[in-house]
Amino acid sequence: MMKIDVLSLFPAMFTGIFGESILKKANEKQAVTYNVINFREFADNKHGQVDDYPYGGGAGMVLKPQPIFDAVESLKGENELKPRVILMCPQGERYTQSKAEELAKEEHLIFICGHYEGYDERIREHVVTDEISIGDYVLTGGELGAMVVIDSVVRLLPGVLGNEDSPVKDSFSSGLLEHPHYTRPADFRGMKVPSELISGNHRLIEEWREKESFRRTFERRPDLLGNHTLSEKQKQWIEEWEKSR
Known part of the structure; x- marks a missing residue:
């Protein structure tokens, strides 16, 4: 204790x-x-x-x-x-x-x-x-x-949070901001939840979360990437986003 x-x-x-x-x-x-x-x-x-x-x-x-x-x-x-x-x-x-x-x-x-x-x-x-x-x-x-x-x-102490994965996946724990979250309904006033999240495909869901976590960090807190070694995949994402600007 x-x-x-x-x-x-x-x-x-x-x-x-x-x-x-x-x-x-x-x-x-x-x-x-x-x-x-x-x-x-x-x-x-x-x-x-x-x-x-x-x-x-x-x-x-x-x-x-x-x-x-x-x-x-x-x-x-x-x-x-x-x-x-x-x-x-x-x-x-x-x-x-x-x-x-x-x-x-x-x-x-x-x-x-x-x-x-x-x-x-x-x-x-x-x-x-x-x-x-x-x-x-x-x-x-x-x-x-x-x-x-x-x-x-x-909140980080063992057993305090109901879901033991919660603190592990928080913003900053991985060095990046956390990915966006959605809940029901899947379509609210024409605003739809990303298809990946309702696909039932766990690999696709994790890939989407990884990419959106990196995107949010890149757009909102680029300073956090100063000591972050970029993977080839992340470099490609940055090129993709910069081209779309």
Whole structure:
């Protein structure tokens, strides 16, 4: 079972997301446990202050090291492997599906969510194992980013999704975007489902999905193909599409 701890000054933000949908079902299936801690409880002063002015001056407040160090240390089990301690911040590694797959193999994840100008650098240097950003923009705190990462990781845990093939065939898992999907009716207002999908021919269906997955990536996210070695078939597809433009 995976254990997920979250350090946040606003723990109530996680009540809804952990109590609904796949994340709730994952907990009910005992695939994961969630624990959200207000790290203000670890402040060593009577006012519960967890931030202070930055040395050298400047705008905003900086998260103090003491509450974070003490909170993380309290969450580490005596006999467990070293947990992955994840700092959500704009300066971190840009989050990807491959990172989600990597984190899904861990037994214990600790997320640190700040709400100030920055973190004392000693937190980064001596507590954190990973720094993650969910995109090139700034949020008011790390909570929403942590929710995104947790959702993407938990759905990959064994037994969480009803269809075990679902996460394998997701967009980005293969390095490409996922192919289009259709359902009944086969003809809706004159808009018809591709004949390959209703042919009953599994080889034809897989070929169509492979081609459409590559087409969607080529048209919408060509940057994903930068490190992708093109097969002869894929080169022919690109020539075909470029000629039809």
